[in-house]
Structures are given as C-alpha cells and as structure tokens.
Amino acid sequence: MRMRIPSPRMILNIVLPVVIIQSKMADLLGSILSSMEKPPTVGDKESRRKAREQAARMKKMQEDEKKKKAEFRKRMEKEVSEFIQDTKQQKRKYNPMGKIERSILHDVAEVAGLASFSFGEDEESRYVMIFKKEFAPSDDELEAYRKGEEWDPQKAEYRRRLKEQAALEEETTGKTQKRAASPSSNYRDKYSHLIGTSSAKDAAHTLEANQAYGMVPVANKRDTRSIEQAMNEIRAKKRQKTGDEDTGAGSTSTS
Known part of the structure; x- marks a missing residue:
C-alpha cells in the first residue's frame, strides 16, 4: 500500500490553529497571574508593623x-x-x-x-x-506686675497724693502768674535781607543828634530859674523892647 505524504499546506492548516490557541491561553494565564495579589515581602511586613x-x-x-x-x-x-x-x-x-x-x-x-x-x-x-x-486690680497695680514689681498699696497711695498735689500747685501757679509774652520771631532776622545784619546793629548804637538842625541836649533844656527870676527877665525884655521902639520913633520925627 502506498503511503500518502501530506502537503505543506495541509500541515500549516493543522499546526496554525494550535499555535494560536496556545498563545491565547498564555495571554489569559498571564493576565490572571498579574491580577492576583503578590505575597508581602519581609520588608513590607516590618513596615506595616512599625x-x-x-x-x-x-x-x-x-x-x-x-x-x-x-x-x-x-x-x-x-x-x-x-x-x-x-x-x-x-x-x-x-x-x-x-x-x-x-x-x-x-x-x-x-x-x-x-x-x-x-x-x-x-x-x-x-x-x-x-x-x-x-x-x-487698678491700672497702676497691673503696671507694677507687668514690670515684675511687688504691689504696695501704701506707697501707691502716697505717690497718688503727690501727683495730685503737684497738679494742683501747677494749676494754681498757672492762674496767678502770666507768662511773659515774647515775639515769635526776631525782626532783625526777618528784615535782614532789607537792612542788613551789621548795618542795622551799628546804626542803632551810633545814632546821634545833628546840631545843625537846632537839636540841643536834654540837660540844656531844663529851666533852673525860679518863677520870680523868669518874670523879671520877661519884664526887662519888654521894657527894653519898648525903649527901642520909642528911640526909633523919636529919630524919625526929628529928621
């Protein structure tokens, strides 16, 4: 009997489906294994315990x-x-x-x-x-504690009375005494650009009366005569004036 040898095409048709089926089964098995949780290692167990x-x-x-x-x-x-x-x-x-x-x-x-x-x-x-x-506590007591000091009511009362007394004395002094008024500015400084600094000061000290205008010292203006002496001098001046007028009139008529 003569044996029939299969052709390559027939062999390919038989082997190819088997290979495909095996490949698909391998992929399915891999996906199943990857989806499964891996067992924890020794390091993971220690970390979770800590x-x-x-x-x-x-x-x-x-x-x-x-x-x-x-x-x-x-x-x-x-x-x-x-x-x-x-x-x-x-x-x-x-x-x-x-x-x-x-x-x-x-x-x-x-x-x-x-x-x-x-x-x-x-x-x-x-x-x-x-x-x-x-x-x-009062404000003074709290302030003492904030400064780290001990609070003494007697000393605090003494200081309070001293403050009140000082305030009362200051108020009384302000009512009885008036402060001297002082100009807010110096006029020399204000007008120094017009009159100058040194010229104004020198003029204030070197000003003298001009005798050409009939100005005489104040001491010379004082009248030291008595009332009788002054009246006698006035009468004498009147008589002299009358005599001069009479003399003038007589000389005019003679000529």
Missing part, C-alpha cells in the same frame, strides 16, 4: 494628654472654689506654667466669675494671678 505600633503610641499619647488636662482642670476648679470661699484672700498668684495650663486656668476663673491676668515676659516665666471681682 506603622501600627506608631499609630498605637500616638493614640495613647493623645489619651494621656487628654487625661492630664482633665485632671489639671479638676484640680484648678477645686483650688478656685477654695479661694472663693476664703474671705481673707483677695488674690492668688500661681507658679509659672505652660500655655495650655494657663488657658485652662483662665477658663476656670472666668466660669467662676473671677478676674485673671497673665504676667511675665518669657514664655517659661509666665504665671497667672486671679482676683476677686470686688478686689479687681
């Missing part, structure tokens, strides 16, 4: 901080209540504390109807003072 531990520590710290704030507020409420009930105390000074503690104390004092103030320049040295409303 993250969980840090989150737990942060949560515990927040809870502890919240607990401390609650305990501090409860203690401040107790101290403020005792301060209000103590009739001998008018104010209370606390030791330096942090910003959060100061804010809690201010809130407690406000709720209790007290006045509270913070003093101190540096953040580490700032402290709180609380006052009962009926003993609220």
Whole structure:
C-alpha cells in the first residue's frame, strides 16, 4: 500500500490553529497571574508593623494628654472654689506654667466669675494671678506686675497724693502768674535781607543828634530859674523892647 505524504499546506492548516490557541491561553494565564495579589515581602511586613505600633503610641499619647488636662482642670476648679470661699484672700498668684495650663486656668476663673491676668515676659516665666471681682486690680497695680514689681498699696497711695498735689500747685501757679509774652520771631532776622545784619546793629548804637538842625541836649533844656527870676527877665525884655521902639520913633520925627 502506498503511503500518502501530506502537503505543506495541509500541515500549516493543522499546526496554525494550535499555535494560536496556545498563545491565547498564555495571554489569559498571564493576565490572571498579574491580577492576583503578590505575597508581602519581609520588608513590607516590618513596615506595616512599625506603622501600627506608631499609630498605637500616638493614640495613647493623645489619651494621656487628654487625661492630664482633665485632671489639671479638676484640680484648678477645686483650688478656685477654695479661694472663693476664703474671705481673707483677695488674690492668688500661681507658679509659672505652660500655655495650655494657663488657658485652662483662665477658663476656670472666668466660669467662676473671677478676674485673671497673665504676667511675665518669657514664655517659661509666665504665671497667672486671679482676683476677686470686688478686689479687681487698678491700672497702676497691673503696671507694677507687668514690670515684675511687688504691689504696695501704701506707697501707691502716697505717690497718688503727690501727683495730685503737684497738679494742683501747677494749676494754681498757672492762674496767678502770666507768662511773659515774647515775639515769635526776631525782626532783625526777618528784615535782614532789607537792612542788613551789621548795618542795622551799628546804626542803632551810633545814632546821634545833628546840631545843625537846632537839636540841643536834654540837660540844656531844663529851666533852673525860679518863677520870680523868669518874670523879671520877661519884664526887662519888654521894657527894653519898648525903649527901642520909642528911640526909633523919636529919630524919625526929628529928621
């Protein structure tokens, strides 16, 4: 029997579909494997563990901080209540504390109807003072605390009286005495461009009377004669004048 050998075309038609099917199955398997989650490595497990531990520590710290704030507020409420009930105390000074503690104390004092103030320049040295409303501090007292000084009511009252006395004396002096009026400007400086600086000053010191115009010293104008002497001189001048007129008239008639 004679064996029939398949032609190349027949072989290609048989092999080609098989290759195509295998290629598609390989692509499908690759996509399935890529979509699957890879197992975590040892490094990833350690990082996740550290993250969980840090989150737990942060949560515990927040809870502890919240607990401390609650305990501090409860203690401040107790101290403020005792301060209000103590009739001998008018104010209370606390030791330096942090910003959060100061804010809690201010809130407690406000709720209790007290006045509270913070003093101190540096953040580490700032402290709180609380006052009962009926003993609220004055501006002078607050200024003393801001300067870091102790408040002494007797010294403050003494300084206040001195200020009032000084103000009263100044007011009295201003009413009894008038200030001397003074020109706002010097006329020589104002008109120096017209009369000059040196010429005006020299003229003021060298001005003299001109004798050609009949000006005589004041001392020469004084009359030292008595009234009788003055009248006799006037009569003598009149007689002399009358005699001169008579003499003139006689000489005219003779000629």
